[in-house]
Amino acid sequence: MIGRILVIARNTLLEAVRQKVLNVLLLFGLVMIAASSYFSQVAIDQQIKFVKDFGCGAIGLIGVCIAILSVAQLLPQELHNRTIYTILAKPVRRSEFLLGKFVGVVLLLTLSVALMSIAFAAVLWWQETQGLAAVQADYVHTPGWGKSPELTNMYQHDVAQIVNQVRDPQMVEAILLIFAKLVMAAAMAMLVSTFSTSFIFTVITTCGIYLIGHMESAARDVWLSHGAQATFGQGLFLEMLSLLVPDMNSFTIVDEILDGNVVPWWHTWNLLGYSAVYTGVLLALSELIFEFREI
Numbered sequence: 001m002i003g004r005i006l007v008i009a010r011n012t013l014l015e016a017v018r019q020k021v022l023n024v025l026l027l028f029g030l031v032m033i034a035a036s037s038y039f040s041q042v043a044i045d046q047q048i049k050f051v052k053d054f055g056c057g058a059i060g061l062i063g064v065c066i067a068i069l070s071v072a073q074l075l076p077q078e079l080h081n082r083t084i085y086t087i088l089a090k091p092v093r094r095s096e097f098l099l100g101k102f103v104g105v106v107l108l109l110t111l112s113v114a115l116m117s118i119a120f121a122a123v124l125w126w127q128e129t130q131g132l133a134a135v136q137a138d139y140v141h142t143p144g145w146g147k148s149p150e151l152t153n154m155y156q157h158d159v160a161q162i163v164n165q166v167r168d169p170q171m172v173e174a175i176l177l178i179f180a181k182l183v184m185a186a187a188m189a190m191l192v193s194t195f196s197t198s199f200i201f202t203v204i205t206t207c208g209i210y211l212i213g214h215m216e217s218a219a220r221d222v223w224l225s226h227g228a229q230a231t232f233g234q235g236l237f238l239e240m241l242s243l244l245v246p247d248m249n250s251f252t253i254v255d256e257i258l259d260g261n262v263v264p265w266w267h268t269w270n271l272l273g274y275s276a277v278y279t280g281v282l283l284a285l286s287e288l289i290f291e292f293r294e295i
Contacts, residue, residue, distance in 0.1 A: 005100040012104025016070050026112050029062030033119045048127050048165050052258050055120040056174055059113060063182040064210065066112055067105065071189035072202040074101050095287045098190070102283060105186050113179050128166040135159060173268045174257045180275035181251050185210055187282035188246070194289040213248035246278050
């Protein structure tokens with residue numbers, strides 16, 4: 001079973017890599033991340049923060065486009081080319097076929113996020129180099145440089161501030177959380193594609209669910225904060241909505257990381273666990289629907 005899933009996943013990854021649209025999206029993301037350092041002409045610490053915000057935003061935006069577009073065309077393309085009949089005619093279960101396709105998309109997302117993260121790290125390294133050179137140039141031309149312990153301490157403080165801002169280990173948490181969101185988006189697209197026959201319908205519906213996931217908890221909090229008391233029916237609707245639509249807003253903890261706030265790893269692991277459970281539920285529903293779908 002695992003062998004068949006891995007074979008389908010590998011073929012899915014190879015097919016996705018050959019897609020020009022996905023390659024263009026990935027290239028666009030890499031270029032945007034690399035060019036982000038030229039979009040801000042302010043103090044070096046603000047430049048580094050801007051690059052970190054822009055880089056994470058680019059990874060998330062390009063990644064979700066790759067996730068949704070790659071999944072949305074999987075089943076329609078297989079049905080159009082009639083290759084699904086050849087695959088399912090072999091000793092391959094529908095659940096294995098669907099899971100293999102999803103694993104292939106996850107591998108594609110892993111590759112894409114890894115490449116964009118490498119470009120992101122290279123831009124941050126370049127920012128660190130430029131920042132340290134600028135700080136050194138400022139202090140070299142300061143009268144009394146090298147003789148004043150106070151100036152030396154100030155120089156070391158400025159250098160440490162730049163290095164700590166660039167080499168923030170919490171950026172690993174931010175990238176992991178962004179990747180978890182992308183996997184959830186791919187799982188949502190997979191669920192929609194199991195009962196949809198249209199590529200456009202799958203993309204639009206998944207994007208709608210993705211946006212609702214970002215607004216659902218905030219809208220509920222705002223509604224309740226105005227003193228509105230939910231009836232039993234309204235409360236049941238809110239609970240069903242929270243179960244059916246993932247709480248994407250909880251992943252905005254990435255913004256806290258980018259602002260320099262300390263986010264404990266246990267909170268990150270809780271969010272990653274939530275993502276894994278929700279993805280598993282979506283895949284289970286997808287396999288259930290696909291099992292009874294006429295193809």
